[in-house]
Amino acid sequence: xxxxxxxxxxxxxxxxxxxxxxxxxxxxxxxxxxxxxxxxxxxxxxxxxxxxxxxxxxxxxxxxxxxxxxxxxxxxxxxxxxxxxxxxxxxxxxxxxxxxxxxxxxxxxxxxxxxxxxxxxxxxxxxxxxxxxxxxxxxxxxxxxxxxxxxxxxxxxxxxxxxxxxxxxxxxxxxxxxxxxxxxxxxxxxxxxxxxxxxxxxxxxxxxxxxxxxxxxxxxxxxxxxxxxxxxxxxxxxxxxxxxxxxxxxxxxxxxxxxxxxxxxxxxxxxxxxxxxxxxxxxxxxxxxxxxxxxxxxxxxxxxxxxxxxxxxxxx
Numbered sequence: 001x002x003x004x005x006x007x008x009x010x011x012x013x014x015x016x017x018x019x020x021x022x023x024x025x026x027x028x029x030x031x032x033x034x035x036x037x038x039x040x041x042x043x044x045x046x047x048x049x050x051x052x053x054x055x056x057x058x059x060x061x062x063x064x065x066x067x068x069x070x071x072x073x074x075x076x077x078x079x080x081x082x083x084x085x086x087x088x089x090x091x092x093x094x095x096x097x098x099x100x101x102x103x104x105x106x107x108x109x110x111x112x113x114x115x116x117x118x119x120x121x122x123x124x125x126x127x128x129x130x131x132x133x134x135x136x137x138x139x140x141x142x143x144x145x146x147x148x149x150x151x152x153x154x155x156x157x158x159x160x161x162x163x164x165x166x167x168x169x170x171x172x173x174x175x176x177x178x179x180x181x182x183x184x185x186x187x188x189x190x191x192x193x194x195x196x197x198x199x200x201x202x203x204x205x206x207x208x209x210x211x212x213x214x215x216x217x218x219x220x221x222x223x224x225x226x227x228x229x230x231x232x233x234x235x236x237x238x239x240x241x242x243x244x245x246x247x248x249x250x251x252x253x254x255x256x257x258x259x260x261x262x263x264x265x266x267x268x269x270x271x272x273x274x275x276x277x278x279x280x281x282x283x284x285x286x287x288x289x290x291x292x293x294x295x296x297x298x299x300x301x302x303x304x305x306x307x308x309x310x311x312x313x314x315x316x
Contacts, residue, residue, distance in 0.1 A: 004028050004067075008081035008110070010102055011091035012036075012043035012074070015119050015147060019089050021050025022148040024068030025060035026176045032074045033081035040074035047072055050148040057304040059149075059177065078102070079109040087172065088116040089141070099128045107133035115169050117141035122189035125158035136162035139169055142190050143178075146296075149303045151179040154190040195234075205266035207278055214282025230306055 004027040009016045012034035020030045024047055032047070034040040048069045054060035075081050082088050088106050092098055099118055106116055116138045118128055129138040140156035147153075153173045157166050170180045181191060189197060203221075206212050212220070228237050235247065242250030287295060 004064075005086035006031065006084050008083075008085040008088045008106075009033065009091060010078055010081060010088065010106060011093075011119075012040040013091065014046075015143065015145060016089070016091035017043035017046040018050055018145065018147040018149075019091060019119070019143065020044075020047035020072060021054070022176060023089075024048070024072050025051035025054045025065040025148065027064035027068045028176075029071040030068065030073070031081045031085070032072070033076075033078050034074075037074070037076065044072050044074050050146070053300065053304075054148060058308065059304060078105055082106050082110040082114070085110055085114050088114055089119060090117065091119045094121055094123060096123050096127050099123065100131055103128055103138060104131035104133070107138075110134070113137075115139070115165060115172070117169065119143060119147075122193050124186050124188070125156055125161070126186045127158075129158045129160055132160075135160035137165045139166055140186075140190065141169065141173065142193075144192060146300065149300055149307070151177065151307065152181065152192060153178040154181050154183065154192060156183040156186050156190055158186055201266050201268070204271075204275055204279065205268075207282055208272060208274065213285070214279060215286040218286065230310065 006029045007020075007023045009020050009023075009030060009032045012020075012032045016032060016034070020032055020043060023030050030047065032040050032043050034043065051060065051065045051069050051072075055062050055065045088110055090099060090102055090106065092102055099120065103116060103118070110116065112134065114134065114137065116132065116134060118125060118138075118140050120128070120140055120142060122142070123140075125138065125140040128140075129135045132138050135158070138158060139161050140154070140158075142154040142156070144150040144152045155166060155169055155173070157163070166182065170182055173180045183190060187194075199221075203217050206217050207214050225237075232240065238250045239247040242248065242253070245252070
């Protein structure tokens, strides 16, 4: 995909529109399909806005973006979306039966060279790829929302994925500004969502137990570890925390303390019945009634600033 080609997006909700904005910003022809025509139409508008946002924040080149924006289109059928496509980015509801059917249909209509990727948050690509005509060219490519801004994309192979095609996918996503992480196996939730789930469980329990408010739990992450994690991951954080002895020194010095925390952490595996009610009340207080769209805009501005800062320091 060195020459700007065609990308078909199946499922034009928030994730699909955001992916489309990223690809358009890099000059690709993007076709959006959704079973709800009005959603596909809205997604074209949202994708164009996302691409222009990247240009405004100096995260995309103006010339390529205008070319891509001009080639953004909603189409009436899945077959129209994937005809001649170099990449099919599937973004439908996280349901393995639905995704398996979409992969089967897309593989019949897509050209033989096409990569077909699911944006699933953690479903097994091995299960999804079973009925595909092109199983070797299928993979998971899980973004972190919003995909047009957050660099991470997690690439996971299924049992039938060709390693060479996985590498081709890695090179492509890197070329559009993503930071590809390649998993060695197909595990539920991939990497980032597994760690996020573990953190969120404890965040929920801190609120439910009365230890802290929703706002203070969020602030604890934003103004503490979240800042460090934007620069160094959890292992490197503790390596630096160990001084000259590095990670070995950190483990030796804080083993008893960390183990005490681990024994006290929440361990439930199903959400307590009051989870939504407790969190909704706390989020309402934290946000002061701001609309979701306003919060998203504030988030996107901050994320773009962080990414630019990281680039200037050579971290990205």
